[in-house]
Amino acid sequence: MEFTLKNFIFYGFALMTVASALLVVTVRNIVHAAFSLMVTLFGVAGLYVFLQADFLAATQVIVYVGGILVLILFGVMMTSGRLEMRIHVERGQLLLGGIVSLALLTLLLTVIANTPAWKNLTDDGTELPPTTERIGELILNGPFLLPFEVVSVLLLVALIGAALISRKEVRE
């Protein structure tokens, strides 16, 4: 394998993602697992940047790190009551989890094997046009308009539901 800067960066991010993902599932302390998930998500964002999908990378960080991970940590801290929290994995969970992971692995390997040519678009030195414009066109003016609107309505319903659950009951 040719050792270039691009390879170095790619394998750096890949190593970061895989190693921290391994930590997420092996570490006993749930807060440590959450923080190593942060590293994993950052690594994936880095891989997106490497593929010149800058918008996707920033979205990844803003949604997963800034939103979902904070929610996870909030949930842990609000519910556990003590700072020490250990996870116990039972045999049934292990089996079920193993089946799901194996299925996912098979799926991914099939996709990788059936993709005809792995060509990195940036190898020939061309710089891709910004992705934001194409994403905007596709979502608001193209084939993905309907799914986009459906998702918007779904999120709106979730928002109203959350407001309804958390509001104070006022009795006259």
Add this chain to the structure above:
Amino acid sequence: MSDFRAMFVGFPDFNVSENFFPDINLQEKLNWAEEFIQNVLIPRLPEAVAAHFPVELGTVLVMFACAGIFVGVVPLLPLFLVLAERKVAARFQNRTGPMRVGPWGTLQTLADGIKLIFKEDFIPPQGDKLLFLLAPYIIFACSFAVFAAIPFGQNILVSPFNIGIFYIMAISSVIVMGVIMAGWSSNSKWSLLGSLRSAAQIVSYEIPLGLSILTVVMLVESLNMQEIVASQSNGVFSWLIFRSPFTFIAFFIFFISSIAEVNRTPFDLPEAESEIVAGFHTEYSGMRFALFFIAEYANMFAVSAIAVTLFLGGWEGALPGYDILGGLPGFVIKTLALVFLMMWLRWTLPRLRVDQLMNLCWKYFIPIAFFNILGTGIWGLIFPEDTLVSTIISCAIIYIGLIVAYTIAGRTLAQKPEPQPS
């Protein structure tokens, strides 16, 4: 667009920026570090070296050097801002502030910094050591990464991201993780309470913040910071704050939400001294505490700089073409003015309660911000281009709106006393 330029045609041209900085077009070249090596560095090297010059490695080194400049220069800002804050606070309280170290106390912060370096770095024995050590670095790194996308001048920008403002939002949302990490690993109830408050506050105020940024993005039709600045190049009335009545409202929502984002009074519940000691960094001491402190002031400068870039013309001057020295001095003056406004607010207003804080965000700011987006969309349909007519109409609406708001606010404040907490 050219209407305003025509008005100022008689003024002498002070624009020297084109020759002042090396001519690397940052807006078009994604990889300017490589450009720099290919066009500037290699022609000046001896031929034997130039032939084998590792361009890729050099590119990375140049990028590291640039990051080093920022990491080296930006901590000098807090050095100055902390002193400014203490002096401003002193003036507001009719004191003189620090006067002993150096002339007029100007070296006080330096002395404090040296003291902090030599202090003991205490780690709570019951806490989570690894996360405790890591947390300051996360906050520090994220605060500094924001500066990479802020255009300080015409060619003074580390990276011309295509998604500039979106990147800034993404990176600054990671600061919450550092805050939670610090609060949780300290194993102290003050820290944990402070970090939970801080996280709730930052996550909530990110919504009006993002929505008010969206109004700007809708009008400019770009996320690129340099393009946002470039669209405000026709003098003070082309600044986005005056572009439409809705961006005028958006500016205030953005600025107030930014104050909440950086946890300053009147939104300083996460570090309320009288309630929870110092919030999430209660247990930190020595240099790690200094890192939080530097990050806080760097953040303050960063959000002001973003507000200036988005709404107040960035590095463009108040008159078209008056961007002296690439616009850097004008940019810094505008930003420091906003920083001073933040200090002014801090030493004038009392702290809000938690319910007031959340009410302000969810019941007022977010609906107003949504209304703004709708209004901006309609405004963009009516005036697709920024013309003289649209500017006059916009300024007229802003003027009338301000008068109406002032009258209504005056009447309601005269009638009702403040409601007591239930």
